[in-house]
Amino acid sequence: MKILIVGSGAREHALAWSFAKRHQVACAPGNAGTAGFGLNVAADGEDTAAIVAAARELGSELVVVGPEVPLAAGLVDALSAAGLAAFGPGKAAAALESSKSFARAFSERRGVPCARTARFSDPAALERFVDESRGARLVLKKSGLAAGKGVLESDDPAELLAFGREILRSDELLAEEYLVGRELSVFALCDGKDYAILPACADHKKAGPGDTGPNTGGMGAVCPVPYADEATMARIEREIIEPSFRGMAAEGLSYRGVLFFGVMLTASGPKLLEYNVRFGDPETQSLLPLLAEDLGELCLAVARGKLGHRRPRFTGETACGVVIAAPGYPGPYPKGIVVGERLEVAAGGNASLFHASTSLDAEGKLRTGGGRCFTAVGIGPDWESARSRAYALADGVRFEGAWFRPDIGEKIFGR
Ligand code: AMP
Ligand code: GLY
Numbered sequence: 001m002k003i004l005i006v007g008s009g010a011r012e013h014a015l016a017w018s019f020a021k022r023h024q025v026a027c028a029p030g031n032a033g034t035a036g037f038g039l040n041v042a043a044d045g046e047d048t049a050a051i052v053a054a055a056r057e058l059g060s061e062l063v064v065v066g067p068e069v070p071l072a073a074g075l076v077d078a079l080s081a082a083g084l085a086a087f088g089p090g091k092a093a094a095a096l097e098s099s100k101s102f103a104r105a106f107s108e109r110r111g112v113p114c115a116r117t118a119r120f121s122d123p124a125a126l127e128r129f130v131d132e133s134r135g136a137r138l139v140l141k142k143s144g145l146a147a148g149k150g151v152l153e154s155d156d157p158a159e160l161l162a163f164g165r166e167i168l169r170s171d172e173l174l175a176e177e178y179l180v181g182r183e184l185s186v187f188a189l190c191d192g193k194d195y196a197i198l199p200a201c202a203d204h205k206k207a208g209p210g211d212t213g214p215n216t217g218g219m220g221a222v223c224p225v226p227y228a229d230e231a232t233m234a235r236i237e238r239e240i241i242e243p244s245f246r247g248m249a250a251e252g253l254s255y256r257g258v259l260f261f262g263v264m265l266t267a268s269g270p271k272l273l274e275y276n277v278r279f280g281d282p283e284t285q286s287l288l289p290l291l292a293e294d295l296g297e298l299c300l301a302v303a304r305g306k307l308g309h310r311r312p313r314f315t316g317e318t319a320c321g322v323v324i325a326a327p328g329y330p331g332p333y334p335k336g337i338v339v340g341e342r343l344e345v346a347a348g349g350n351a352s353l354f355h356a357s358t359s360l361d362a363e364g365k366l367r368t369g370g371g372r373c374f375t376a377v378g379i380g381p382d383w384e385s386a387r388s389r390a391y392a393l394a395d396g397v398r399f400e401g402a403w404f405r406p407d408i409g410e411k412i413f414g415r
Pocket of ligand 1: 115139141148151153176177178179180183205215262273274
């Protein structure tokens with residue numbers, strides 16, 4: 001099958017790597033890593049007409065849209081209108097991610113447990129709310145897409161107000177009660193009728209070791225997660241996943257793709273933090289190497305509404321993925337840093353290096369292009385072996401100012 005992947009991150013590199021085991025892969029625009037699998041097409045996901053034209057020209061039998069921005073812009077609606085099979089929701093259902101305000105109203109309406117939430121569109125009401133909260137820890141969220149940077153957790157009224165006022169200049173704001181617990185990333189494939197839940201992952205959102213420092217897009221992930229046991233997953237399905245899909249069907253939000261449930265396991269049960277309408281990054285880089293069947297056939301079944309009661313098989317191993325970031329990330333960071341030779345150290349069968357937005361310059365030198373530059377993933381029978389393989393690979397990725405968290409998985413598997 002000919003598959004076109006839209007996006008340029010490490011998530012898309014992992015998708016390409018998995019598809020390429022059986023299928024012919026092209027990426028738009030892809031990166032220096034995906035170029036190794038076939039064709040990189042010079043078309044950006046946000047340029048709907050260019051993607052539709054590329055898919056037609058390539059004879060793509062399936063288009064898989066990785067990132068949220070083209071999904072929110074309606075790329076899948078355009079592909080479907082052109083008669084092309086696409087994996088991902090249309091614009092209306094993508095609002096579950098592109099508008100946190102819409103998503104929270106939806107989950108409240110459908111009885112999905114989540115944090116108590118207040119919505120604001122003007123600073124005066126926010127000021128009163130922060131004042132009345134008397135120093136309680138709050139989570140402020142920008143309603144619209146923010147590439148992982150639209151959330152602040154704080155108990156400092158001045159910090160909350162500064163962050164909230166800035167967002168209110170251009171968007172709606174949500175203020176949530178701060179939930180305490182362990183976090184999970186749960187993915188469910190949905191073909192519009194049936195769904196299948198994949199093994200849970202745990203992301204590491206904070207920049208610093210021990211979950212300190214600012215929020216990032218995610219600095220590493222492990223899969224599976226021991227505390228996501230059968231009873232916990234059954235409860236998440238019953239209280240969060242099933243009512244969400246039932247609600248979407250009832251409200252005409254057709255969904256053929258993967259829905260990502262950010263879940264906090266609190267003392268009073270699992271609560272939904274957010275929906276994302278795509279695979280997680282970096283979770284996907286740890287999840288896909290554990291899949292024991294053909295991802296292409298699975299995604300095509302989803303896109304065609306033919307998933308039925310199929311349950312994807314996984315190897316039973318553990319994966320640990322470590323993100324290697326540019327100096328300064330998640331603040332401002334330089335792009336175009338030359339990556340040194342040790343990169344090409346052979347990873348062997350138990351580790352993979354996924355690129356994000358890398359490119360080759362005119363002299364053939366590999367250069368970084370984003371804040372999160374690579375994900376080094378190790379696989380093993382347990383976390384210890386997966387971790388040592390991931391870090392051995394990450395240590396070999398050399399560029400000026402490269403850094404990574406040293407403790408991916410420790411909070412989950414460590415003593
Ligand atoms: P979101 O984009 O909504 O997933 O928020 C980003 C991150 O902020 C989440 O992955 C959590 O780690 C944290 N977070 C979001 N909402 C809450 C909440 N209500 N309580 C505690 N932490 C939260
Ligand atoms: N890793 C979290 C996300 O993809 O949004």
